[in-house]
Amino acid sequence: MAGVAALVSKVVGNYRNDKNMLIQILLDLQGGLGWLPQEALAEVSRQLRVPVTRVYQVASYYKAFSFAPKGRHSVTVCLGTACQVRGAPRLLDRTQDMLKLAPGETSPDMRFSLSTVNCLGCCALGPVMVVDGKYHSNPSTSELQHIVESAQ
Amino acid sequence: MPTRLSSPEQLESLRKDILSRRDSKRPIITVCAGTGCQTYGAGDVYQDIVQEVKKQGLETKLEVKATGCHGFCEKGVVVVILPEEICYVKVTAADVPELVGAAAKKILVERLLYVDPTTGQRIAREPDIPFYRNQTRIVFGHNKRIDPKNIEDYIALGGYAALGKALSQMSPEQVLAEVKKADLRGRGGGGFPAGKKWEETRNAPGDIKYVIVNCDEGDPGAYMDRSLTEGNPHAVLEGLLIGAYAIGAREGFIYVRQEYPLACENLNVAIKQAQEYGFLGDNILGSGFGFTVKVHRGAGAFVSGESSALMSAIEGKVGEPRMKYVHTAVSGIKDRPSNLNNVETWATVPLIIDKGADWFRSIGTAGSKGTKIFSLVGKVNNTGLVEIPMGMTLREIIYGIGGGIIKGKRFKGVQTGGPSGGILPEQCLDAPVDFDELAKLGSMMGSGGMVVMDEETCMVDVARYFVNFLCEESCGKCIPCREGLRVLRQILTDICEGRGKPEDIGVIREIAEVMADASLCALGTTAANPVLTTLRYFGNEYEAHIKDKRCPARSCKSLTSYYIDPQKCSACLICRRNCPTGAVNGDKGIVHWIDQEKCSKCGVCFEVCPDRFSAVVRISGEPVPPPPAPGTKVVRKHEG
Numbered sequence: 001m002a003g004v005a006a007l008v009s010k011v012v013g014n015y016r017n018d019k020n021m022l023i024q025i026l027l028d029l030q031g032g033l034g035w036l037p038q039e040a041l042a043e044v045s046r047q048l049r050v051p052v053t054r055v056y057q058v059a060s061y062y063k064a065f066s067f068a069p070k071g072r073h074s075v076t077v078c079l080g081t082a083c084q085v086r087g088a089p090r091l092l093d094r095t096q097d098m099l100k101l102a103p104g105e106t107s108p109d110m111r112f113s114l115s116t117v118n119c120l121g122c123c124a125l126g127p128v129m130v131v132d133g134k135y136h137s138n139p140s141t142s143e144l145q146h147i148v149e150s151a152q
Numbered sequence: 153m154p155t156r157l158s159s160p161e162q163l164e165s166l167r168k169d170i171l172s173r174r175d176s177k178r179p180i181i182t183v184c185a186g187t188g189c190q191t192y193g194a195g196d197v198y199q200d201i202v203q204e205v206k207k208q209g210l211e212t213k214l215e216v217k218a219t220g221c222h223g224f225c226e227k228g229v230v231v232v233i234l235p236e237e238i239c240y241v242k243v244t245a246a247d248v249p250e251l252v253g254a255a256a257k258k259i260l261v262e263r264l265l266y267v268d269p270t271t272g273q274r275i276a277r278e279p280d281i282p283f284y285r286n287q288t289r290i291v292f293g294h295n296k297r298i299d300p301k302n303i304e305d306y307i308a309l310g311g312y313a314a315l316g317k318a319l320s321q322m323s324p325e326q327v328l329a330e331v332k333k334a335d336l337r338g339r340g341g342g343g344f345p346a347g348k349k350w351e352e353t354r355n356a357p358g359d360i361k362y363v364i365v366n367c368d369e370g371d372p373g374a375y376m377d378r379s380l381t382e383g384n385p386h387a388v389l390e391g392l393l394i395g396a397y398a399i400g401a402r403e404g405f406i407y408v409r410q411e412y413p414l415a416c417e418n419l420n421v422a423i424k425q426a427q428e429y430g431f432l433g434d435n436i437l438g439s440g441f442g443f444t445v446k447v448h449r450g451a452g453a454f455v456s457g458e459s460s461a462l463m464s465a466i467e468g469k470v471g472e473p474r475m476k477y478v479h480t481a482v483s484g485i486k487d488r489p490s491n492l493n494n495v496e497t498w499a500t501v502p503l504i505i506d507k508g509a510d511w512f513r514s515i516g517t518a519g520s521k522g523t524k525i526f527s528l529v530g531k532v533n534n535t536g537l538v539e540i541p542m543g544m545t546l547r548e549i550i551y552g553i554g555g556g557i558i559k560g561k562r563f564k565g566v567q568t569g570g571p572s573g574g575i576l577p578e579q580c581l582d583a584p585v586d587f588d589e590l591a592k593l594g595s596m597m598g599s600g601g602m603v604v605m606d607e608e609t610c611m612v613d614v615a616r617y618f619v620n621f622l623c624e625e626s627c628g629k630c631i632p633c634r635e636g637l638r639v640l641r642q643i644l645t646d647i648c649e650g651r652g653k654p655e656d657i658g659v660i661r662e663i664a665e666v667m668a669d670a671s672l673c674a675l676g677t678t679a680a681n682p683v684l685t686t687l688r689y690f691g692n693e694y695e696a697h698i699k700d701k702r703c704p705a706r707s708c709k710s711l712t713s714y715y716i717d718p719q720k721c722s723a724c725l726i727c728r729r730n731c732p733t734g735a736v737n738g739d740k741g742i743v744h745w746i747d748q749e750k751c752s753k754c755g756v757c758f759e760v761c762p763d764r765f766s767a768v769v770r771i772s773g774e775p776v777p778p779p780p781a782p783g784t785k786v787v788r789k790h791e792g
Contacts, residue, residue, distance in 0.1 A: 020467050023448070027449055054469075061453065061470045064452040079372075081373035081530070081570075082601075085605055085614070086531070090756075093754055097732055119370070119372035119374070119375075121412060122187045122375065124225030137192070
């Protein structure tokens with residue numbers, strides 16, 4: 001994992017070793033690696049001179065961080081209030097059936113990770129789902145099939 | 153690289169210079185590039201328009217611009233042609249060649265205009281569309297004229313002039329007095345007077361003070377701050393700068409939800425440009441006042457939007473709230489005086505300085521001045537962002553601007569104030585919307601979410617939804633919130649699933665009372681509001697669930713069943729093909745029926761059954777009729 005140490009050095013350097021920037025540093029690492037492996041957290045602790053317990057405290061508190069690798073494609077279904085009253089639970093049911101995954105799970109072949117979110121801030125289009133950063137407004141079953149199949 | 157402006161006079165001459173370089177008569181095709189329209193493909197439409205303008209050799213005749221959110225997200229992609237403000241809705245890439253050609257010839261593309269559903273007439277100009285006509289867009293209005301990545305667009309509309317005025321003609325005390333006089337109340341939820349908060353930070357001991365923008369817009373169903381930050385970031389920066397000058401802060405932070413990547417991007421671009429033009433850094437506009445600002449991304453925690461929690465998060469710590477017997481205005485980030493306001497509050501400040509407190513006070517009600525932006529969503533025809541003067545009634549908003557309930561269904565309730573707010577029924581529709589009136593009714597203004605619900609929404613389930621949301625978001629630091637929510641969630645889930653007991657209602661009230669009294673922060677003290685307002689206004693729904701095991705909205709899965717009316721079924725096989733559990737029996741020409749043992753109550757059959765048959769029936773609280781005899785043939789009404 002030499003690559004991890006180098007990436008941590010680079011990210012920590014971008015923030016001039018500022019301890020107050022711990023959350024921002026972890027966000028960049030989560031973005032770069034797709035998850036936060038133990039090595040990365042230990043390295044952040046060492047380079048930033050912050051106790052490893054505090055690094056873990058922060059990393060386990062916020063939902064943006066993951067201690068396990070994520071699938072190649074991320075599928076997120078919004079469960080905000082506006083989406084909720086316009087049928088988000090049914091969209092989530094259909095998505096779960098199609099991917100054979102529950103929210104928070106990653107498929108064994110590492111193809112998909114399914115998650116839910118409390119609001120994506122595009123409430124006018126609800127129910128909304130996001131696949132690899134692309135927003136989809138209330139996809140029908142066949143559209144959903146197409147979206148899933150085109151993500152290999 | 154522009155030179156840093158060193159006086160308000162230089163700013164004014166730059167503005168004139170920008171305007172003189174622009175031909176005010178040349179049509180500008182603006183494409184809404186807010187997140188809503190981008191979902192509908194605004195990015196491609198914009199690129200295609202740019203290409204098409206080149207292809208038709210119209211570069212000198214037409215300008216193309218990607219702007220911030222226009223608010224009418226329901227009708228995306230929205231394209232508006234300035235200066236006439238011709239508005240095209242639901243534009244796709246296929247429409248681009250015709251649209252560009254027509255814009256050059258200054259003629260209309262009739263088929264892309266908005267059609268008023270009540271009159272059936274096409275409306276050409278954006279301000280004439282009822283959705284916009286009934287709004288008062290003073291804070292949100294510039295969004296549609298500005299490319300958020302181009303500071304000169306903002307300057308051309310008079311941007312940063314209020315900052316220049318404050319720095320050159322007003323003392324910090326005068327700025328503070330003006331904001332106090334305007335009676336600007338915080339738009340983030342609490343409605344605390346912004347001027348009072350500023351004054352507390354200004355008067356707090358210490359040389360180093362901070363100002364903070366709260367863009368951790370976590371309320372589900374609300375996205376006003378997202379659209380303002382994405383669409384007009386300089387207005388937020390200008391407000392922050394004016395506040396910093398009044399308070400005596402030289403450093404600021406903008407805390408943005410990580411779920412809002414475009415807001416972060418546009419803010420960072422805006423900060424860079426503001427530095428280049430001399431609105432940030434040392435000696436701003438030659439006044440001697442200096443200020444810097446940093447963007448912090450949140451990492452996904454609803455409670456981090458609470459002021460003390462947000463300040464911990466900015467210090468790189470876990471975002472948990474603390475007791476506030478010492479206000480954050482006195483001891484916030486790094487124990488220094490820190491003033492935090494929400495995006496919309498900051499964006500309103502330049503208007504107050506520019507036009508004066510008296511102008512601002514002329515809009516609104518006795519206790520709530522100015523306008524408020526709402527996210528009007530849910531079961532309403534025109535969903536989107538609306539800015540209204542305080543005091544407009546819920547009915548005017550939902551029916552006048554929102555165009556009423558989808559598919560002509562019956563209105564049941566409107567949820568305001570997010571998870572800490574409440575749900576108001578039909579008899580409250582004529583209540584004026586302001587901070588105090590909504591609180592009187594048991595709800596609150598909140599940050600501006602307004603989720604409309606119709607007869608098919610179950611109020612017990614909605615209460616359970618909010619309690620479940622808060623239960624997951626509670627940081628767990630104090631017991632009343634952590635345990636109270638857990639028990640509330642269990643009780644409400646039991647009621648929704650048919651296991652409710654008559655004594656549950658008393659227990660709910662008791663827990664709600666303890667949580668309101670003893671929780672550490674506002675998340676806990678207000679957490680029971682959605683439960684209490686639904687009990688107050690929709691008590692009969694709770695009773696139906698508990699006593700009759702019936703969901704009046706026919707929405708709670710455990711209490712509903714589906715069956716197929718044999719008289720109406722025409723054996724089209726559509727429901728059988730779509731049923732995920734294979735519960736639909738029957739064949740071509742043979743009446744279909746649902747095997748209740750296999751049915752997972754997903755409701756797909758109900759949704760796919762064609763309207764002309766409407767054979768699938770959803771019931772609650774009554775027995776399912778027995779299935780028809782095996783092999784029953786379809787009754788064809790027109791045959792024989």
